Amino acid sequence: MRTKLFAFVLTLAVLFTASSAFADVTIAFSQIGQESDWRTANTDDITKAITSHPGWKFVYDDAQQKQENQIKALRNFITQNVDYILFTGVVSTGWDEVLKEVNEAEIPLLLIDRMPDCADKIEYEAAFGGDFVEEGRRQIAWVGEYLKAKGRGDEAVNVVIMEGTTGASAQTGRTEGNLAGLKAYPNLKLIAQQSGNFTRAEGQAVMESWLKSLDKIDVLIAQNDDMALGAIDAIKAAGKVPGKDIIIVGCDSVKAAFDAILAGDMNCTVECTPLYSKFVVDALEKLIAGEKLGKEIVHPAEGVFDTEGGIDLGTVTSQKAADVIASRVY
Amino acid sequence: MKNSKILGAVMAEVLLLLVCLMIRPDFFSISYQPSTGMLYGNIIDILNRSSEITIIAMGMTLIIALGGTDLSVGALVAVAGAVALKLLRWDVLEYNTPGDYTVCNFFWVLVLPLVVCTLMGMFNGFLVAKGGMQPIIATLILMVCGRGVAQILTDGKQFTTGYAPFKVIGQGAFLWLPVPIIITVVVVAFMAWFTRKTAFGTFVEAVGINRSASRLSGINAAMIIFIAFAITGLLSGISGLIYSSRIMSNDSNNAGLNYEMDAILAVVIGGTSMTGGKFSLAGTVIGSILIRTIVTLVYYFGIVSEATMAFKALIIAVVIVLQSEPVRKYFAKRKGAAKS
Numbered sequence: 001m002r003t004k005l006f007a008f009v010l011t012l013a014v015l016f017t018a019s020s021a022f023a024d025v026t027i028a029f030s031q032i033g034q035e036s037d038w039r040t041a042n043t044d045d046i047t048k049a050i051t052s053h054p055g056w057k058f059v060y061d062d063a064q065q066k067q068e069n070q071i072k073a074l075r076n077f078i079t080q081n082v083d084y085i086l087f088t089g090v091v092s093t094g095w096d097e098v099l100k101e102v103n104e105a106e107i108p109l110l111l112i113d114r115m116p117d118c119a120d121k122i123e124y125e126a127a128f129g130g131d132f133v134e135e136g137r138r139q140i141a142w143v144g145e146y147l148k149a150k151g152r153g154d155e156a157v158n159v160v161i162m163e164g165t166t167g168a169s170a171q172t173g174r175t176e177g178n179l180a181g182l183k184a185y186p187n188l189k190l191i192a193q194q195s196g197n198f199t200r201a202e203g204q205a206v207m208e209s210w211l212k213s214l215d216k217i218d219v220l221i222a223q224n225d226d227m228a229l230g231a232i233d234a235i236k237a238a239g240k241v242p243g244k245d246i247i248i249v250g251c252d253s254v255k256a257a258f259d260a261i262l263a264g265d266m267n268c269t270v271e272c273t274p275l276y277s278k279f280v281v282d283a284l285e286k287l288i289a290g291e292k293l294g295k296e297i298v299h300p301a302e303g304v305f306d307t308e309g310g311i312d313l314g315t316v317t318s319q320k321a322a323d324v325i326a327s328r329v330y
Numbered sequence: 331m332k333n334s335k336i337l338g339a340v341m342a343e344v345l346l347l348l349v350c351l352m353i354r355p356d357f358f359s360i361s362y363q364p365s366t367g368m369l370y371g372n373i374i375d376i377l378n379r380s381s382e383i384t385i386i387a388m389g390m391t392l393i394i395a396l397g398g399t400d401l402s403v404g405a406l407v408a409v410a411g412a413v414a415l416k417l418l419r420w421d422v423l424e425y426n427t428p429g430d431y432t433v434c435n436f437f438w439v440l441v442l443p444l445v446v447c448t449l450m451g452m453f454n455g456f457l458v459a460k461g462g463m464q465p466i467i468a469t470l471i472l473m474v475c476g477r478g479v480a481q482i483l484t485d486g487k488q489f490t491t492g493y494a495p496f497k498v499i500g501q502g503a504f505l506w507l508p509v510p511i512i513i514t515v516v517v518v519a520f521m522a523w524f525t526r527k528t529a530f531g532t533f534v535e536a537v538g539i540n541r542s543a544s545r546l547s548g549i550n551a552a553m554i555i556f557i558a559f560a561i562t563g564l565l566s567g568i569s570g571l572i573y574s575s576r577i578m579s580n581d582s583n584n585a586g587l588n589y590e591m592d593a594i595l596a597v598v599i600g601g602t603s604m605t606g607g608k609f610s611l612a613g614t615v616i617g618s619i620l621i622r623t624i625v626t627l628v629y630y631f632g633i634v635s636e637a638t639m640a641f642k643a644l645i646i647a648v649v650i651v652l653q654s655e656p657v658r659k660y661f662a663k664r665k666g667a668a669k670s
Contacts, residue, residue: 195635209629
C-alpha cells in the first residue's frame with residue numbers, strides 16, 4: 001500500500017515537472033468583457049494567436065465589465081505566478097494598488113488598448129493601443145482633402161460632429177482630434193456637436209433633430225460607425241440622400257460600415273483596429289528572448305476606407321472599400 | 331387631488347413647449363414628407379420616440395400603483411430584440427450582408443419575442459406574488475441576467491436585417507403617422523379600457539392601498555400582482571420590437587438601457603405615488619412625452635453634451651418639486667387666501 005502511494009506521488013511529481021518544462025511560458029490576459037463586436041474581435045484575435053503559439057500557455061479572464069472582477073483576476077494571476085500579464089482596464093483610474101502588486105511580484109506587464117492613468121507610476125514592459133486623437137484628425141482631414149479633390153476646397157461647408165459617450169477615452173480623444181483637424185481646413189465650419197452615445201438608436205434621434213434645427217448640413221462626422229448607420233436612416237426619412245446631400249464619415253471600420261459605403265450611403269470610415277495579436281506575439285517573443293521594449297505607446301497601423309480611395313491624409317492614404325472588404329474579419 | 335397632479339405635468343409640458351416657441355417659432359412646423367408618406371416635424375418626433383417608454387410605462391403604472399417597481403423592463407427590451415433578430419437571421423452567425431428576407435415565418439418573429447417577454451414578466455410576477463419577494467429584488471434578477479440571455483441568444487454579436495415587413499414596426503407609416511405612434515395609441519387605449527371599464531383598475535388600487543384589507547374583501551391580490559407583471563413583460567416586448575425595428579438590428583448592450591428609470595420617472599411625473607394606490611394612465615403618458623420633449627430640446631437647441639444630463643435633471647427636479655405635497659399645499663392655501 002505504502003509503495004503504491006509512493007509510486008503515485010512520484011508519478012505525479014514527474015508529470016508535474018514535465019508539464020511545467022514543456023509549457024514554459026504562461027501568459028495571462030485580463031480582458032474587460034464582451035461589450036461590443038469590436039471587443040469580441042479583439043479577444044478572439046489575441047486568444048487564437050497565443051493558444052496556437054508553441055510553448056505558450058494562455059490564461060484568460062473575462063471581467064464582465066466590472067473593475068472588481070479585473071482586480072480579482074490580476075491577484076489570481078499573481079497567486080498562479082504566471083509569466084506575463086496582458087492588461088486592459090475597464091476604467092482608467094483605481095489601478096495603482098493592484099498594478100504595484102503585480103510589479104512587486106515581478107511579473108512583466110503589457111498594457112494594451114486602454115492605458116491606466118497610473119501608467120507613469122508603475123513598471124511595464126510594453127504598451128500598445130489605438131490613437132484616438134489621430135483617428136479624429138483623420139476624419140476631418142479626409143473630408144478636407146476629399147473636397148479639395150472634388151474642386152470644392154474653397155467652398156464653405158457646414159460640419160456636424162456626433163460624439164461618443166461623454167467622457168469615454170474614445171470620445172475625448174476623437175473630439176480633440178476633430179477640433180484640431182478643423183483648424184487646418186478653414187472652409188469647414190463646425191455648426192453643431194452632440195453626443196449620440198455610440199449607439200445606432202441615439203445617432204438616429206440626434207440626426208433627426210439636427211435635420212430640423214440646422215439649415216444646411218453638408219458633412220456628418222460620427223465618432224463611430226454605429227451612430228453613422230443610425231443617422232443614415234434619419235437622413236433617408238427626411239427625404240435627403242445620405243452620402244450625396246450629406247457626406248458621412250464614420251470611425252471603427254466595422255463590416256456594416258463597408259456595406260453602407262458600397263451601397264453609397266456612407267462615404268468614409270476611419271479604422272480603429274481590434275487586431276492586436278501581431279504586436280502582442282511580437283512583443284512577447286522579444287521579451288522572452290531578453291530584449292527590452294520602450295515605454296512609449298505603440299500604435300497599430302490603421303487604414304482609412306472610402307468609396308474611391310487615393311485621398312492622401314499625410315500619415316496615410318485612403319483605400320477603396322470595395323477592394324478590401326473581402327479581407328475584413330470584424 | 332388626482333387631477334391637480336396631472337395638471338402639474340401638463341403645465342410643465344406646456345411651459346417647456348412655450349419656451350421653444352419663443353426661441354424658435356419653427357419648432358412646431360409640421361410638413362408632409364412624400365418620400366416616407368409621413369408627417370414630418372419635431373412634435374411628430376417627440377411622440378414617435380416617446381413610444382417605447384410610454385408603452386412600458388403603461389405597465390409600470392400598474393406595478394407602481396401596486397406599491398412595487400419593475401427594474402427588468404430595459405433588459406426585456408434587449409431580449410425581445412435578440413429573439414426577433416435571431417429568428418430573422420437564424421442562418422448567420424458569421425457576418426453576412428443583410429438582405430430583405432427572414433429565416434423563420436414572420437408571424438413567429440412577431441409573436442415569439444412577445445411570448446418570451448411575457449413569460450419573463452410572469453417569472454417576476456410569480457416571485458413577487460407567490461414568493462413574497464420585494465419587487466425591486468425580484469426584478470433585479472432579470473435586470474441583471476436579461477442582457478446576458480440576450481447576449482447568449484445572439485452569440486454576443488449584433489445581427490442586422492433588411493427585411494422590409496419588420497422595418498414597418500419602427501419606421502413605417504400608417505395614416506400619415508409613424509407606426510410606433512399608432513401602436514402606442516392602441517396600447518394606451520387598451521390599457522385605459524382594461525383598467526377603467528373592467529374592475530381590474532379598482533382591484534389594483536385596492537391592493538396598492540392595503541393588500542391585507544383587499545384580500546379580506548375577497549380580492550385575489552396575488553393574481554392581480556401576477557397579471558400586472560405579465561402585462562408589463564408583454565409591453566416591454568412590444569417596446570423591444572419597436573426599438574430593434576428602428577435600428578433593424580439587435581443591440582443587447584444598449585437596447586432599452588435605463589428604460590426602467592425613464593418609465594418609473596414617467597409614472598412619477600404623471601402623478602402616481604411610489605407608495606402605491608391611485609394611479610393615472612393619462613398622467614403617465616404626459617410624463618413620458620415630457621421626458622422625450624426634454625431630450626428633443628437638448629438635441630434641437632444643441633445643448634453641449636457635457637451639460638445634457640444636468641439640464642435634464644434640472645427640469646425634472648423642478649417638475650417633481652412642484653408636485654410635492656408641501657408645495658401643492660402652499661399653492662392651494664394661497665389660492666384659498668386670494669378667493670376669500
